[in-house]
Amino acid sequence: METVIDVTDLEFSYGSGKLERKVLKGIDLTIGHGEIVIMTGPSGSGKTTFLTIIGGLRRAKHGSVIALDEQMVGADETIMVKLRQQTGYIFQAHNLLDSLTALQNVCMALELENGSSEKKRQDKSAAMLDAVGLGDHMHQMPNELSGGQRQRVSIARALVREPKIILADEPTASLDKVSGQEAVDILKKLAKERGTTILLVSHDYRILHVADRVVVLEDGIIINGNGNPRTIDSGDQFELAHQ
Numbered sequence: 001m002e003t004v005i006d007v008t009d010l011e012f013s014y015g016s017g018k019l020e021r022k023v024l025k026g027i028d029l030t031i032g033h034g035e036i037v038i039m040t041g042p043s044g045s046g047k048t049t050f051l052t053i054i055g056g057l058r059r060a061k062h063g064s065v066i067a068l069d070e071q072m073v074g075a076d077e078t079i080m081v082k083l084r085q086q087t088g089y090i091f092q093a094h095n096l097l098d099s100l101t102a103l104q105n106v107c108m109a110l111e112l113e114n115g116s117s118e119k120k121r122q123d124k125s126a127a128m129l130d131a132v133g134l135g136d137h138m139h140q141m142p143n144e145l146s147g148g149q150r151q152r153v154s155i156a157r158a159l160v161r162e163p164k165i166i167l168a169d170e171p172t173a174s175l176d177k178v179s180g181q182e183a184v185d186i187l188k189k190l191a192k193e194r195g196t197t198i199l200l201v202s203h204d205y206r207i208l209h210v211a212d213r214v215v216v217l218e219d220g221i222i223i224n225g226n227g228n229p230r231t232i233d234s235g236d237q238f239e240l241a242h243q
Helices: 047-054 077-085 102-110 118-131 147-159 177-194 205-210
Strands: 003-014 021-032 036-040 062-067 087-091 165-169 197-201 213-218 221-227
Touching (some): 021 197, 021 221, 036 177, 047 165, 087 147, 102 147, 147 177, 177 197
Antiparallel strands (some): 213 221
16 A cells, blocks of 8 residues: 555654653654544544644654655755645634635635636535535535534535545534534545545544544554554543553
8 A cells, every 4th residue: 555644753842941741752653545544542642733743734853754755854845835735634623714605615725726717616616515415505604504514514625625635633523423423424435535545633432433543642652553443432442542
């Protein structure tokens, strides 16, 4: 399997001197093309920090982080921008603009596409909203949509640029069981069709079934990097962290 993300001996700290707090303590992780990996573990273990480093939203100084064949540690801003343009982001809070319709929110992700007309951007965005089951809701405002529907809009926005990597941070935390499972099932279906690699951070054991592999991070260290999601249930999620 082609490697898309390759992390070796990654360390990261907040603060310096006596106030330094090491968050990541020598992470090794490889994720292949089209693979869906869920990273779980206790709060404060460094999951979101790791995700933001992979996404180019935070810079690491120690170790190696290679994404899409580009070394991110020590990279200049040109490389970081290039990697961000090939990455889609999904957040817990949706981050939709309340003053724009669902269609306009998705279209915003295409604004920087060179040589693309407004009609092409709208047509592409409408097709993506239809793919996530919101074809009849694309002209509604975010406050007119349910939580699950708003998360589907954010999934459409993340996928419409056809990124090679999707990073999701607790995408079901604010959703009920049914809405959360529907959202990640749609994400998995569309990503698998496109060969998109997904790294998803979550505490939600109810969505582990969408993963090809579950990675457990505790106290800045990966203690299980090859968890089988089909063997994990609600009582097992954090037992992995103590094996």
